[in-house]
Amino acid sequence: GDSVTQTEGQVALSEEDFLTIHCNYSASGYPTLFWYVQYPGEGPQLLFRASRDKEKGSSRGFEATYDKGTTSFHLRKASVQESDSAVYYCALDDTNAYKVIFGKGTHLHVLP
Amino acid sequence: GGIITQTPKFLIGQEGQKLTLKCQQNFNHDTMYWYRQDSGKGLRLIYYSITENDLQKGDLSEGYDASREKKSSFSLTVTSAQKNEMAVFLCASSMRGRFAEQFFGPGTRLTVL
Numbered sequence: 642g643d644s645v646t647q648t649e650g651q652v653a654l655s656e657e658d659f660l661t662i663h664c665n666y667s668a669s670g671y672p673t674l675f676w677y678v679q680y681p682g683e684g685p686q687l688l689f690r691a692s693r694d695k696e697k698g699s700s701r702g703f704e705a706t707y708d709k710g711t712t713s714f715h716l717r718k719a720s721v722q723e724s725d726s727a728v729y730y731c732a733l734d735d736t737n738a739y740k741v742i743f744g745k746g747t748h749l750h751v752l753p
Numbered sequence: 754g755g756i757i758t759q760t761p762k763f764l765i766g767q768e769g770q771k772l773t774l775k776c777q778q779n780f781n782h783d784t785m786y787w788y789r790q791d792s793g794k795g796l797r798l799i800y801y802s803i804t805e806n807d808l809q810k811g812d813l814s815e816g817y818d819a820s821r822e823k824k825s826s827f828s829l830t831v832t833s834a835q836k837n838e839m840a841v842f843l844c845a846s847s848m849r850g851r852f853a854e855q856f857f858g859p860g861t862r863l864t865v866l
Contacts, residue, residue, distance in 0.1 A: 650793070673852050684757075684843050684857025685796070692852055730795065734851050739784055739803045740811070741855060745795035 643668040647731040647744035654721055655752050662716040662747045664705070664731035672733040674698075674707055674714040675741065679728040688716075688729075726751045755780035757858035759844050765864045768836040774829045774861045776844030782856075783849040785827040789813055790841040790860070799842075802827055803849065831863070838865040 647664040654660060666674065673692040677685040689698035694709040703718045716729060731744040758777045766772045778785065786801040798811030800819035808819055818830040827844060841860040847853040 675854075677855075682859065684845070684859055685855075686857065687854045690852065690854070734853075736851070738809070739849065740786070740798060740801055740809075743788075743796040745793065 643672065643733060643735050643737075643742050645731050645733055645742055645744040647729075648747045649745055651748045651750060653750045653752065656722055657720045658751075660716070660718040660721045660725075660749070662729055662731075662749070664714045664716065664744060666712050666714065666731075666733050668712075668733055668736065670736055671709070672736055674705075675730075675732040675734075676703070676705060676714070676716050677730040677732060677743075679730065679746075681727075685728075685730055721749070721751045723751045723753050725749060755782075755856065757844055757846060757856055759842075759858040759861050761861060762859070763862050763864075765866065766831075766834045767866055768834060770834045770865075772831040772834055772863070774831075774842055774844075774863075776827045776829070776858060778825055778827075778844075778846040778856070778858075780846055780856060781824070782846035783824070784847050784853075785821065786845040786847075786855065787811075787817075787819060787827065787829045788843045788845065790843055796843065799829065834863075834865040836865055838863065 675690045676688040679685040689700040691698040691707040787799040788796040802821040844858045845855040
């Protein structure tokens with residue numbers, strides 16, 4: 642079945658560091674790919690999405706490019722801030738059902 | 754804009770007890786979901802409902818029942834709570850179809866003594 646694999650566990654950076662969280666997927670066709678962010682005490686919220694090869698999604702300085710060739714949708718930000726500390730989830734929609742498959746999440750800690 | 758309300762916010766139960774979690778949404782969305790969130794394991798789908806009167810099992814449905822009473826509400830029952838179980842249960846809703854964004858509630862934190 643469809644699946645998503647992302648950088649697991651915790652990532653610790655200092656403010657103004659460059660961020661990359663890797664996300665690779667396995668699915669047929671062109672699934673919609675998502676990045677969600679979850680702040681402490683809240684439910685996840687959509688950061689952005691993309692549905693076509695080479696399409697770039699972006700929001701709040703974060704971006705990712707849909708790459709069908711490498712089946713990837715890596716999250717990047719040029720200069721992180723302490724307020725970016727959160728859990729980030731990569732996800733895709735299951736084309737055979739009305740559901741979304743989430744990766745295991747990456748906990749980003751940004752130190753001041 | 755809309756909102757998803759989950760009750761209760763905190764739920765403490767005893768081993769073997771049947772426990773019910775409730776979710777309400779006012780987005781007028783067709784599809785609703787229940788996820789379980791454990792540290793290090795991400796979001797695991799328990800049940801979802803494509804439309805009113807529909808129920809679909811997710812990857813983690815064993816030990817749970819669900820009920821879509823009406824379009825705006827979706828309940829989850831833990832049929833027999835397990836001792837030392839601790840997790841956050843998240844409810845979400847979305848429009849039907851691909852590309853659809855899921856909107857999440859704040860979660861219910863379950864502790865079983």
